[in-house]
Amino acid sequence: MVSYRVVPVVPLSLVKEEVVLVDPDVKLYDSVTAGRSGRDEDEAKFHVGQKVKLLEDIVNDGTYPHSTIGTLMMPKGSIGYIKTMGDFLQVIRVYEVHFFGTDMPIDAVGCREHELEAMEDYVDEMAEEIAFMKAHREKMQREREEREAQI
Structure with missing residues (x-):
């Protein structure tokens, strides 16, 4: 058996639709995105493996389900190390900081740049290694040229 549904047809000229997305008198505020990237540097302020200290208490904002x-x-005041870093909503830099020796139920927390302070200067081990390799190659090249000049 086939059933039919009657749909009333109204000319588009008679349809008036008003959509209000946001009341202009209401001030919207979201503590997570309100200060987005305004507090973050263009380049990352901290690096993986760097020792940092918390400048303020970290409370669950709803992102930890347990x-x-x-x-x-x-x-x-808790001391930890940068484990990884990434972006939230592609505009907010978040550092995963691993804290050792705390009595808290978790040991890794996501932190923003303004919540952290460096406890030690960052040493770029890769840049140091590249500089060492370059100096070593230049030294070996000079020695090779000196040996060839003696022959």
Whole structure:
């Protein structure tokens, strides 16, 4: 059996639709994205393996599912190391910091740049290694040229 549905047809000239997305008198505020990238440097301020200290308490903002929002995740003054870094919403730089020896239920927390302070200067081991290799190659080239000049 075939069933039919009657759909009323209204001329488009009679259809008036008004869509209000946001009340212009309401101030929207989101603590996660409100200060987005305004506090972040253009280049990363910290690097993987660097020792850092928390400048403020980190509380659950809802991104950690196993505790209630507002629960203290890591106290101010905790010392940790940058494990990885990435971007949230492609505009907010977030560092995964691994904290050792704390009594907190977790040991890794996502932190923004303004929440961290460097405890030691970053040493780019790759740049040091490249500089060493370059100096070594130049030294070996000079020695080779001196030997060839003696022959």
